[in-house]
Amino acid sequence: MIKKLSIMDYNRERCGQYIEALEEERRKILVFQRELPLCLDLVTQSIERCKREITETGTDNVYGQSECSEQTTGQCTPVLEQFLTIKDSSTSNEEEVEEELEDEQGNHDPENDSEDKNMKSDWLKSVQLWNQPDPLLPKEVTILENPYRTSRQISRGQSKYLHFEFQEQSQQMMETEVKRDESMREDPMANSGERRRRETERKQRRCWSSQLHRRFLNALQHLGGPHVATPKQIREFMKVDGLTNDEVKSHLQKYRLNRRRPSQTVPNNGNSQKQHFVVVGGLWVPQSDYSTGKTTRGASTSGTTTTTTTTTTTTTGIYGAMAPPPAPQWPSHFNFTPSIIVDEGSGSHSEEVVVRCSSPAMSSSTRNYYVTKN
């Protein structure tokens, strides 16, 4: 009996050390929580588990503790199983959501297919981790001590920006998130100390997806062009949830700026791609942006074309793509014809268009989306 007790104490002590080690590692991983969310989860769960067992086994059987005391042989296998299930569910979720989004994106370029998928899964991961919808997750406020995710963002209710079905699908993920958060909260180092520097909170960047930008252009058309339309008008016309005047203003500013002086800085990359532009109601847009066909490559001239021309200007972004090849005349009063614009997100579901960037990777991949490949 005494022997048993001493073994128990020994095991408990080792378990405690193990927990300490785990917690230290967790603190280290915490820095990379964006890159290693599952890893963090794993460690957190291990800690939890050991803690639970160290308390339970105090009254229960003595031998159960050996699970924790054996650091190297990894006898806490259930954790691994949990990890696997999490991973599985998450990947399947991603795929489903991707499909969903694929449908939303009317113009789907098969050439970018794999890239798109990567991109989407990439940013979806981020969205899952960073833009947790609050109705499903009351504890959302405690989600991830991300220094860049400010209380302001949280209070804005980012669920607006997420597709509804996506919310549903990611619910499983969130449950594990909640678990993790609870355990994180009891970690004293998580909140305090080192990573508290960014007090000047910034709004999370808004990514102007092609859809959103299309909406923006559509609004511009209806309102009489980029030099006539005002941010407020545009915002009201776009009817996009959560879109602020400032954001529209900023976007408009950039848009004007970039169409005033198109990307001359990039003369002609050796791989001189010919960019097809379409004049749509006085706006120069890449043909692919408004061709209804699935494939935008080659000389696909769909019925919507008014005039086509080519330019050797290499475009680098959404604004550049919109820039007219010859010198534009501003302000001018074009007769904007709204009917030409293919507004895929027509009217009703504004939420689907909006997405928040969570990582630079997203912005860059999104950018690729704008660029037309011929």
Added chain:
DNA sequence: GCGTGAATAT
């Protein structure tokens, strides 16, 4: 509110 430029962040 709007337009713009600059600083700053991502």
Added chain:
DNA sequence: AATATTCACG
């Protein structure tokens, strides 16, 4: 490097 946000000023 590109793009978004924020601020200041008129």
